[in-house]
Amino acid sequence: MQIFTEKDKMVALIKANYHLLPVINRFGIKLGFGDKTVEQICIENGIDKSFFLAIVNAFHNEDYFPEQELLSFSPLLILDYLKQTHKYYTEYILPKLESQLTNMLSNSGPGKEEIGLIELFYKKYEKELLQHIRDEENVVFPYVVNLINNNLNEKRDFRIIDFKNEHTNVENQINDLRNLLLMYISPVYDQDLCNEFLITLSRFEKDIMDHARIEDVILVPRVMAIEKEMRG
Amino acid sequence: MSCRIFIIQNEDIIREGLAAILKRNPLNEVVILDSADQLMKHVKERSEKRVVFCPDDCFRHSAIEEINKNRKIKLVFVSVRDNGFIDKNSGISTISIETGSREILEIVNSHFDDGEGVKKELTGEELTKREKEILRFVASGFSNKQIADKLYISIHTVITHRKNITEKTGIKSVSGLTVYAILKGIIDTENISPAELI
Structure with a gap:
């Protein structure tokens, strides 16, 4: 397992894993960083270094679980990061997937009813994902903020652990979308358009799985510790 | 790879019966534990996949949560009162004395089959x-x-x-x-x- 440290060059991180590009963007880091280290760039951008490392390492390594000391940063930072990620999905990835799919559908020959099914499936998925994101932003995140502000008066029954188990379906559907196209849909579409769609989809799949893992290994343990402190 | 299964059960009939059923699959390795504490100790020391059969009142709620967090361990409750069911929230199966042996073996298999990280190849077989x-x-x-x-x-x-x-x-x-x-x-x-x- 490759663990990045504050002394690593930022450019080395990206070379090791291109999928980290949108991740560093979410911290407001832009390209053109010369040979500066993670530490230098974090200082320049006013980013909590240990938080940045926890995020990129969790993103880069599936088995990474941050040590307790790395979990000292405020959960508010995590929420900010997660909201940035949601924004990336809702404002960039989902519209992109949708327009690629529409494009593919309108450039298909006879027998495109099958792709019509894919579009229905995608629409349903998108709706569920948006609902999931709304639930997180309207229920889960405010709960965490309230908890930090010592305010337990609402949602007594809710525990952060309840939120952990809700990710699976959202991930399964991306898997299904890919497999349906790869295995079962008659190829009456423009191959290049379909490839583009699948490539966007696979990037998104990787990103959203890592996003869910960050919630599970960083946000949930952190909030559980606070819950324990406050509720005994 | 052998499949390790722990049984914590005071009643001889249930314990021995369950062990006999589980041993029908030669891959299953059955270990009898005397107490829930022994299990907790084991959980802390080892990290391989296991299935644990125990009475539904064997652990405190917090201990169940703790065990359930470890995805390598599958708890199966053995109940003398209830019929078999799966608890939707925790994912824990409960079997009863009426549960058939095939079903019991299936529960065990499904846990060991789900190889973490090792994705099963699609078999592409026709559906029956x-x-x-x-x-x-x-x-x-x-x-x-x-x-x-x-x-x-x-x-x-x-x-x-x-x-x-x-x-x-x-x-x-x-x-x-x-x-x-x-x-x-x-x-x-x-x-x-x-x-x-x-």
């Missing part, structure tokens, strides 16, 4: 008649419990069928399976539009 029948219900929006009741089979059997369907097709979600079923003509879309099904 029974699997298509189950798929038709799934695609029409029936729950596992409803399917079990309709076909007079246990919910564990429904789950095993669904697992097999997913392994054969590579499709996991209900709406994905619905699309598959329409594509393959397993459900009829003459009288109902796909938009309503998916």
Whole structure:
């Protein structure tokens, strides 16, 4: 397992894993960083270094679980990061997937009813994902903020652990979308358009799985510790 | 790879009976533990996959949560009062003295089969008649419990069928399976539009 440290060059991180590009963007880091280290760039951008490392390492390594000391940063930072990620999905990835799919559908020959099914499936998925994101932003995140502000008066029954188990379906559907196209849909579409769609989809799949893992290994343990402190 | 199974059970009949059933699969390695504490100690020291059969009042609630967090361990409660069921929130199966031996073995297999990290290759096999029948219900929006009741089979059997369907097709979600079923003509879309099904 490759663990990045504050002394690593930022450019080395990206070379090791291109999928980290949108991740560093979410911290407001832009390209053109010369040979500066993670530490230098974090200082320049006013980013909590240990938080940045926890995020990129969790993103880069599936088995990474941050040590307790790395979990000292405020959960508010995590929420900010997660909201940035949601924004990336809702404002960039989902519209992109949708327009690629529409494009593919309108450039298909006879027998495109099958792709019509894919579009229905995608629409349903998108709706569920948006609902999931709304639930997180309207229920889960405010709960965490309230908890930090010592305010337990609402949602007594809710525990952060309840939120952990809700990710699976959202991930399964991306898997299904890919497999349906790869295995079962008659190829009456423009191959290049379909490839583009699948490539966007696979990037998104990787990103959203890592996003869910960050919630599970960083946000949930952190909030559980606070819950324990406050509720005994 | 052997499948380690722990049994914590005071009653001789249940313990010995369960062990005998589990040993029918030569891959299963059955270990009898005297107490829940022994298990907790073991959980801390080792990290391989295990299935644990124990009475439903064997652990405190907090201990169950603790064990359940470790995805490598599957708890199965043995109840003398209830019928078999799966708790939707925790995912914990409960078996009763009426649960059949095949079902018990299936529960164990499904845990060891789900190889973490090791993704099963799609088998690409044709679905059996029974699997298509189950798929038709799934695609029409029936729950596992409803399917079990309709076909007079246990919910564990429904789950095993669904697992097999997913392994054969590579499709996991209900709406994905619905699309598959329409594509393959397993459900009829003459009288109902796909938009309503998916």
